[in-house]
Amino acid sequence: MKKLLLVSTLLLMMVSVYAQEFTLSGIVEVKTSAEPVAFANVYIAELEKGAQTDLNGKFSIKLPAGEYTVKISFVGYEDFEEKINLNSDKKMTFKMKAGELLDEVEVLGEKDDDKLKDPTGGIVKMDVKEMEKIPVIFGEADVIKTIQLMPGISSAGEGSSGFYVRGGSSDQNLVLVDDAPVFNPAHLLGFFSVFNSNALSTVELFKGGISPKYGGRISSVLDVTMKEGSMDKWGFEGGIGLISSRFTFEGPLAKEKASIIISGRRTYADIFLGLSKDPTFNSSKAYFYDLNGKIAYKIGKKDKLTVSGYFGKDVLGFSDVFAFDYGNSTATAKWNHVFNSDFYMNTSFIFSDYVYNIQIESPSGTDFKIKSGIRDYQFKLDFVKKLGDWNTLIFGGNAIFHHFRPGEITSLSEFINDTKIEDRYGWESGIYIGDQMRIGTRFNIDFGIRMSMYNCFGPATEYLWDDDGVVTDTIFRAKNETYKTYIGWEPRLNMSFMINENMSIKAGYNRNYQYMTLLSQTGSGQPTDVWVSASSSVKPQIGDQVSLGYFVNFGKNSMFEASVEVFYKHMQNQLDYRNGAQILFNQQVEASLLQGTGYSYGAEFFIKKRKGRFQGWIGYTLMRSRRKVPGINNGEEYSARQDRIHDINVVLMFDITKRLTISSTFVYNTGDAVTWPAGKYEVDGQLVPYYASRNASRMPDYHRMDLGLILKDKKFKMKKNKETGEKEKVEKRFRSTWAFSIYNVYARQNAFTVSFEENPDNPGQFQANQLALFRIVPSVTWNFKF
Amino acid sequence: MRLLYIVFTVLVFTSCEKIIDVDIADSDPQIVIEGIMNTDTNIYSVYVKTTVPYNSTDNSYINNAQVELSDNQGNSQMLTFVGDGEYQTTNMNGVVGVNYTVTVNHEGVVYQNGSTIRNPVPLDSIRTVFIPENTVPGVDEGTYLQVFYTDPAGLGDRYRIIFSRNDTVFSTVDDYFLSNDVFDDGLQDIVSFFGDRFKLNSGDKVKIEFWTLDEHVYDYYQTLENIISEGFAPTGVPDNPNSTWTNGALGFFNAYSYDVDSLIVP
Known part of the structure; x- marks a missing residue:
């Protein structure tokens, strides 16, 4: 207990009090849904100061009194800008509009230099949008299958939902879904993981630099x-x-x-x-x-x-x-x-x-x-x-x-x-x-x-x-x-x-x-x-x-x-x-x-x-x-x-x-x-x-x-404007995509098991019998949204 | 839909097997000792040899060992070497309740293993049963054999069943019929011989030998079966069968009692 007290004392000593400053705090939400925008960047242009929203879309930043331009940006949303006058603690809600970008290829879920500044090495953030583009077996976008494509992480076997992180075994990964541990993240003997990509918001995997808020496993944390x-x-x-x-x-x-x-x-x-x-x-x-x-x-x-x-x-x-x-x-x-x-x-x-x-x-x-x-x-x-x-x-x-x-x-x-x-x-x-x-x-x-x-x-x-x-x-x-x-x-x-x-x-x-x-x-x-x-x-x-x-x-x-x-x-x-x-x-x-x-x-x-x-x-x-x-x-x-x-x-x-x-x-x-x-x-x-x-x-x-191949439908349709009688472009409410994939294109017979059996033609001799699970697995999925 | 089903099955669930070449790092030869005896009056043998390289086509017998059989009643005898690693006893029989020990001395290293002949558990009966079409999945219509015995109360009973048809003993990798009382102590047990290989025809002579085994011998057969039939142990890592020979010798020594029954399929 003594050690802990010492640490907490040290931490408290670092508390620095900034007098004469006000706090600008707020929540960044999606304009249409009020869903919080996590990891959005909030930037005060005049001071070149910034903050990032947390998982609940919240941020707070201390500023001296004055007039500022608040810029908020996040991938897939239009940049947001608002002038504020800060002369007292202020709480605001910022609504971001989903941008055109949503339909474009956008891989990066973060600001260019965020990853550089983040003291945590060995962190993998998966973007659910990006995930959907990567072909996996049976054509189903899958967090675990995609994460296995990152360095330091490998699959526990053909089609497996188990994974090894930096040489650890697969039970050494803490797999959390909304903070609840998942004891067996596999369906169908591993060919599907338990994660339905439609239901997910953020996916982070820590190969190292595990925050003290996590405990219980020694290799990694997969926080979904x-x-x-x-x-x-x-x-x-x-x-x-x-x-x-x-x-x-x-x-x-x-x-x-x-x-x-x-x-x-x-x-x-x-x-x-x-x-x-x-x-x-x-x-x-x-x-x-x-x-x-x-x-x-x-x-x-x-x-x-x-x-x-x-x-x-x-x-x-x-x-x-x-x-x-x-x-x-x-x-x-x-x-x-x-x-x-x-x-x-x-x-x-x-x-x-x-x-x-x-x-x-x-x-x-x-x-x-x-x-x-x-x-x-x-x-x-x-x-x-x-x-x-x-x-x-x-x-x-x-x-x-x-x-x-x-x-x-x-x-x-x-x-x-x-x-x-x-x-x-x-x-x-x-x-x-x-x-x-x-x-x-x-x-x-x-x-x-x-x-x-x-x-x-x-x-x-x-x-x-x-x-x-x-x-x-x-x-x-x-x-x-x-x-x-x-x-x-x-x-x-x-x-x-x-x-x-x-x-x-x-x-x-x-x-x-x-x-x-x-x-x-x-x-x-x-x-x-x-x-x-x-x-x-x-x-x-x-x-x-x-x-x-x-x-x-x-x-x-x-x-x-x-x-x-x-x-x-x-x-x-x-x-x-x-x-x-x-x-x-x-x-x-x-x-x-x-x-x-x-x-x-x-x-x-x-x-x-x-x-x-x-x-x-x-x-x-x-x-x-x-x-x-x-x-x-x-x-x-x-x-x-x-x-x-x-x-x-x-x-x-x-x-x-x-x-x-x-x-x-x-x-x-x-x-x-x-x-x-x-x-x-x-x-x-x-x-x-x-x-x-x-x-x-x-x-x-x-x-x-x-x-993999992804074909999206047209975003707009032509519709007659009832008042003017002219045809105009209207965004469609019903959107769909075709996703085709081929697993194991060149039909490599990868060994799933190798067993040693007596050679039936040559008794007294063994033969090594290799079992491969799949040759080529094509699949097609039609996705829709309205 | 039918076409889709076929395409689907062919592409997705066609796992494929093939024989591959593997690099094997052979180890130094290890000694293997095998001995078996029961309550019959007989000449029993102990076989002594070594492991051979993976690709070898030869055997490697040990012909210069001293082999002794002793029991806990104070009797002992030296076995006679007869050739190809085989050492024989005199005409003798095993006695229920007696512990027998084989001692092999080869180039100054002594290997020892003991086994106690347990009280034989009798078979209740063996019967034929007719299985109609589509009643038991994977089993064709036909006549099959069922073996009934009653396990005595108290944990630790271990059995092996030897199935023969028309004087042919079933002795392949798939013919280790091992049974224990871990989950059915003191109850009657049924062992069914279902499947193509065991299909019986009228007039077939079926013989069942029902061995009561020492626990460690059962353990040996069990781990041996795992390795040769599945290619791996229950923990996923291949290992040698659990030998109780001292000084790391492979193999087993089994002194057992048995019951036997036979029938002619009507």
């Missing part, structure tokens, strides 16, 4: 916010594709006061299955659906309430014999309160749940049900206090109640017993304080600390193990008895220095604790993977990362941006499995686990052309990710599965005309580190591969090219 409905008029949006369709509607519940948005999506591949004459197909089920909703309600000028939720489910089934469903549900209730223009607060209640159910009615009559999942209840409080134009203090805390349900079998027949793997309970809490400030004109610093705490509590049967995984003690913990506590100090620091107006360097350090780990059966994420809580025998993961980056803008109007970032990450208490570990339905699963250290390091090169008809980027990552776990590989260091040494992404977009855009992506990465035989022998009449070193072999290299 859902769109708010329009407070002005009703709108509809949707898309019809080969595999899925989506529909969104939004509008005012009370004009300028309350809004609603509901977005839904469903696949219908199962309808095709039904067409088949083959009973194996026509009695199968395979679909998913999801729903996003958000209600926003403004109470007076100082308070705003939003309630949002996500609900999704995948259903797989096979006549009456096999039924499998899984899905996430989240709910967030958030109260935003403004104390004054410099001080505001967010209070949130968050619920998050993941569950899977399996029901088997076997022909032998051994019928049973399986249920497993995880559920969180969270309370969160965040404060933002402006201490000056370039000095903002953030502080707050949260407390999460985790309920782990590793598995339960319910018997539906006399041939099987009810079995339940004991539930686990944990309290994860954190408090943080941080400060973002500019010192002089060139130096930005963003620093803070988070203190996290994890308590395991009963009822629980606690097992203690020796080094060989043999139970040495069994302790029964009573209800609410805390039996293990971990405390983590997590310092965070980011700095940037502007060398000149087009160049900056950044450095950062962060430490993160992670109190839960996903026990994965494949490494790429499966619906039946189980989260395991930290406990007396499973220590929390600790990640330390240092990074250094050089950022530059160049070309006419800074049309290019480029960066080089290097990082080193040290990871403690990384989990691996003992030989022959059973991770499903194992009461003593912790005995199957081993912990060791990991590290990764690498360099990310990035160049992007962000203006003009021709846009795109090239990213290259050179990286290693290694592990050392006592008990595995004879205690010697080995490559983590995600040790992709080279990773290249090329994304190109070209506007042929105002209505026609073509795009292309190319990805290449070194094959995953895998364990292949190092010999063979015969035992029990079988030819058996002999395995020696862990992950010492490589899958074949992965590469693929995708193409």
Whole structure:
């Protein structure tokens, strides 16, 4: 506690009081919908001073008394200018009009030099508009698939919604939708992510420089916010594709006061299955659906309430014999309160749940049900206090109640017993304080600390193990008895220095604790993977990362941006499995686990052309990710599965005309580190591969090219003016776009798995059998909006 | 719509398999020891050899080891080398409840493994069952075999079923019928032999051997099956089957008891 007090004292000492100044504060909204405009730039021309709006469209800036020109700009909106006379604190609402730009290619969601000044390196902001242009599998714009195209981030496998950030594993990413964690961001075994692009507002991924307000995962934070409905008029949006369709509607519940948005999506591949004459197909089920909703309600000028939720489910089934469903549900209730223009607060209640159910009615009559999942209840409080134009203090805390349900079998027949793997309970809490400030004109610093705490509590049967995984003690913990506590100090620091107006360097350090780990059966994420809580025998993961980056803008109007970032990450208490570990339905699963250290390091090169008809980027990552776990590989260091040494992404977009855009992506990465035989022998009449070193072999290299084409309809139609009788151009209300894409254009057979089987023509010899999932996948989607 | 369906299926769900060339880094040879015995009166063998390189077509037998079989009743005997890594006992039989140990001494390194013959669990019955068309997905109309046994109360029972038809023992990678009592302790269990390979014709002779296994032997067969049939362990990382030989030898030693039943398909 002492340390924290010291830090907060230091922070408070930096509070500088500017007397004789007034505060101009306000909210920037879309003129037609009153939806807040986040990240808009507010600029006081006379003083060359500026501010940026926050996620709620709010900003505040301290100015000496005087007359000023307020300029507000944001991509996709017409520049806004207004003269004001400031002689007292002033609160204003600025309404921005959506500009022509909305229809043009516009990649940049920020001012040219924002990225240079931002002290945080390793941040990726995805523009939902840009995302829709990039071809992905099955033609569905997808946040996670697009983010995988950025340097330092790679896909966890063909078509997977899992991703690796800077050599970390996929469960080390905190995936948030409106502050609620999503435990399994994948649909249809990964080919779709849970994010419906129609329902999203902003998407940010932090590869490093993670703000102290986030905690719980050591590799990255993917922070997704859902769109708010329009407070002005009703709108509809949707898309019809080969595999899925989506529909969104939004509008005012009370004009300028309350809004609603509901977005839904469903696949219908199962309808095709039904067409088949083959009973194996026509009695199968395979679909998913999801729903996003958000209600926003403004109470007076100082308070705003939003309630949002996500609900999704995948259903797989096979006549009456096999039924499998899984899905996430989240709910967030958030109260935003403004104390004054410099001080505001967010209070949130968050619920998050993941569950899977399996029901088997076997022909032998051994019928049973399986249920497993995880559920969180969270309370969160965040404060933002402006201490000056370039000095903002953030502080707050949260407390999460985790309920782990590793598995339960319910018997539906006399041939099987009810079995339940004991539930686990944990309290994860954190408090943080941080400060973002500019010192002089060139130096930005963003620093803070988070203190996290994890308590395991009963009822629980606690097992203690020796080094060989043999139970040495069994302790029964009573209800609410805390039996293990971990405390983590997590310092965070980011700095940037502007060398000149087009160049900056950044450095950062962060430490993160992670109190839960996903026990994965494949490494790429499966619906039946189980989260395991930290406990007396499973220590929390600790990640330390240092990074250094050089950022530059160049070309006419800074049309290019480029960066080089290097990082080193040290990871403690990384989990691996003992030989022959059973991770499903194992009461003593912790005995199957081993912990060791990991590290990764690498360099990310990035160049992007962000203006003009021709846009795109090239990213290259050179990286290693290694592990050392006592008990595995004879205690010697080995490559983590995600040790992709080279990773290249090329994304190109070209506007042929105002209505026609073509795009292309190319990805290449070194094959995953895998364990292949190092010999063979015969035992029990079988030819058996002999395995020696862990992950010492490589899958074949992965590469693929995708193409996309987007054709928009005409923006205007000719209409007769009733009064004059003349024909004139009128903007159409109903707009539509065709999106065509081809995944894997040159039909590369990328290895999904390589398995070793006895050669049927040559007994005693193995052959390596490669399975590729897709050849060419064409798709077409028709999107509309009115 | 029909055309669309075909196009869709062909393009999207045609996963493709092919045989590829792989670079293999062979390791040094590792010792492999295999031994099996039961309650019959018989001559039993222990086989000693080493692993061979991935592309090798040869075997690599160890013919200069000393192999001993002992039990916890104070009996022991040296096995006789008969050629190609094979060492034989005298004519003998295993006794229920006795723990047997094999000790192999090769070039000064001693490898040891023990296994206890457990009380045999009897089969309740074996029966044929007729499955009509389209009642069980993936199973054609036909006559199939079902095996019934009752697990004794108390966790830790482990079984392996050996299926033979017309004196042909099913012994491929797909024929590891392993069963435990983790989820059905003390209950009757049914094992069904469904699928094309097990389709029975009138007059077929079916024989079922029902082995009661020591827990670690079951564990060996289970992990062996995972590796050879799926190509990977349940944790996604391939590993060697769980051997209980000391000093890192591969293989197993199985001393088991069994029940047997057979029928002629009517």
